[in-house]
Amino acid sequence: MTTTAAPAHARTLHVHKGHGTQNDFVLLDGREPGTELDAPLVRALADRRSGLGGDGVIRLVASEALPEGRALLADDPRATQFMDYRNADGSVAEMCGNGVRVTALLARRLGLWDPTTGDLVLGTRAGVRVVRHEPAPGVRADGTPEPDWYAVDMGPWRLPGGTGGGDGDRPGAGPAAAPAGLPDARSSVTVPGLPPGLPGLDVDLGNPHTVVVLPDEGALVAADLTAVPLVEPAPPAGTNVELVLPTGEETGADGRLVGRARMRVHERGVGETRSCGTGACAAALAVRVWAGAGAPDTWFVDVPGGTVRVRVLAGGHVELAGPAVLVADAVLDRDALLA
Numbered sequence: 001m002t003t004t005a006a007p008a009h010a011r012t013l014h015v016h017k018g019h020g021t022q023n024d025f026v027l028l029d030g031r032e033p034g035t036e037l038d039a040p041l042v043r044a045l046a047d048r049r050s051g052l053g054g055d056g057v058i059r060l061v062a063s064e065a066l067p068e069g070r071a072l073l074a075d076d077p078r079a080t081q082f083m084d085y086r087n088a089d090g091s092v093a094e095m096c097g098n099g100v101r102v103t104a105l106l107a108r109r110l111g112l113w114d115p116t117t118g119d120l121v122l123g124t125r126a127g128v129r130v131v132r133h134e135p136a137p138g139v140r141a142d143g144t145p146e147p148d149w150y151a152v153d154m155g156p157w158r159l160p161g162g163t164g165g166g167d168g169d170r171p172g173a174g175p176a177a178a179p180a181g182l183p184d185a186r187s188s189v190t191v192p193g194l195p196p197g198l199p200g201l202d203v204d205l206g207n208p209h210t211v212v213v214l215p216d217e218g219a220l221v222a223a224d225l226t227a228v229p230l231v232e233p234a235p236p237a238g239t240n241v242e243l244v245l246p247t248g249e250e251t252g253a254d255g256r257l258v259g260r261a262r263m264r265v266h267e268r269g270v271g272e273t274r275s276c277g278t279g280a281c282a283a284a285l286a287v288r289v290w291a292g293a294g295a296p297d298t299w300f301v302d303v304p305g306g307t308v309r310v311r312v313l314a315g316g317h318v319e320l321a322g323p324a325v326l327v328a329d330a331v332l333d334r335d336a337l338l339a
């Protein structure tokens with residue numbers, strides 16, 4: 001006699017879909033049953049043909065539900081919520097800058113965060129991240145407001161050798177737009193469409209990045225990011241590769257210098273995406289390091305999906321700000337999704 005085991009999970013799965021500058025995510029409310037993530041479920045949700053589609057999948061979950069969350073809570077009892085982030089290929093990543101903003105918006109929608117009462121303190125595998133709400137920066141041509149922005153203290157950044165952020169890490173290696181022969185280059189990066197073996201600077205934002213500064217727009221357009229770039233020596237846990245083109249500096253409203261750069265990115269575990277928040281931070285930091293003394297502390301980074309702002313903060317931290325948007329609530333057929 002055979003018996004039919006009861007399904008381990010409900011046959012439906014309630015999810016949310018959102019993006020930050022078109023870096024898009026499927027999000028789940030960890031309070032709902034059956035939302036524990038594993039690689040097959042993540043891949044199915046992120047699939048753009050047979051699933052809902054996304055660059056990553058995020059579960060907003062009580063920190064006490066995960067070992068990584070419990071470890072954070074011991075150090076910072078404010079971090080009661082945790083961003084469990086996975087790349088589209090099912091791999092676990094330490095951090096996602098755009099994802100933090102969209103997770104903050106989800107926490108707000110779910111009534112788990114009220115920005116009028118204070119900042120959101122969110123646990124991640126890279127540590128605690130503090131999120132501040134910024135009102136919509138402007139209105140669109142049709143008069144409707146742009147989406148609200150969220151500014152995230154992304155914590156400390158690190159260059160090769162474990163050095164932290166700060167002025168002491170700016171050797172003044174020369175103009176940002178002239179990367180050849182930079183003494184800070186620690187990796188050699190080969191991307192189809194570009195000359196082989198370009199110098200790349202490794203920047204740690206909690207997750208790994210390798211930044212290549214390009215000389216002109218032609219190179220930015222010509223780069224073929226359909227395949228994983230070759231980075232040598234091979235980073236042990238892989239890396240996200242940013243191609244960045246500094247496009248100018250201007251004086252901001254407060255009289256301080258503001259830099260601007262364009263970026264394309266190949267994300268570890270995903271492929272080319274239309275934005276990467278940690279990548280934008282890495283790109284701005286690399287350009288600033290290479291530009292040397294007097295380079296701006298604030299950068300606007302233009303990506304295919306929009307614009308984010310990166311600010312170097314005192315104490316070796318960096319801040320990422322940009323929009324967050326939720327576009328859908330959906331109920332999926334779990335069996336069909338995983339079939």
Ligand SMILES: N[C@@H](CCC[C@H](N)C(=O)O)C(=O)O
Pocket residue numbers: 023056087092093094095096097098099207208240267268269270275276277278279
């Ligand atoms: N899109 C994210 C980064 C996501 C993780 C990355 N692919 C990795 O594996 O490190 C961002 O906005 O930072």
